[in-house]
Amino acid sequence: AQSVAQPEDQVNVAEGNPLTVKCTYSVSGNPYLFWYVQYPNRGLQFLLKYITGDNLVKGSYGFEAEFNKSQTSFHLKKPSALVSDSALYFCAVRDQGNTPLVFGKGTRLSVIA
């Protein structure tokens, strides 16, 4: 069975500084990895995904993530944080095929001006 771990409940970063939100995963086969962002009382917004190819994936709003197979990690990064990036971030994984996503517990990012 697939699983996702987001070890940090909360990440605080100063505006303009780089940010990292951690995610590790466990799947039986090749992973399909995703990052979503959720603002209060809103649905999920897709940020980026890794299916295959380059380990560094670039997504929306300047975010990127690096797939590391040996460490089974897919950390979300951004070179320069904005106050508007403050939100709840979810890492998710699924197996191949039309299978549902399994979500991590979420990490709340707070960017301080």
Add this chain to the structure above:
Amino acid sequence: GAVVSQHPSWVICKSGTSVKIECRSLDFQATTMFWYRQFPKQSLMLMATSNEGSKATYEQGVEKDKFLINHASLTLSTLTVTSAHPEDSSFYICSASRYNEQFFGPGTRLTVL
């Protein structure tokens, strides 16, 4: 493209009543839709997988007689919470699958008094 809507966006009902939530894929056909539930400050938990023209597949611990799912067409799935109780109050999010990717609706906040 790949827009998913939910209706209503929020609903307040009395204990014992039933509430229907609609999930529509607006610009694509979705043979599979997923229903998730999110408690405050928690992650999304898969409730069921809805396949057009067949019975939904429920996750362990989800009462199928309480959470009725109907996927009558390729663009519409409905979730009916029957005899709702305060503990059913939650944020319900659907997603529709296209080409093995999931696109999420904006969510429905249900409050049962």
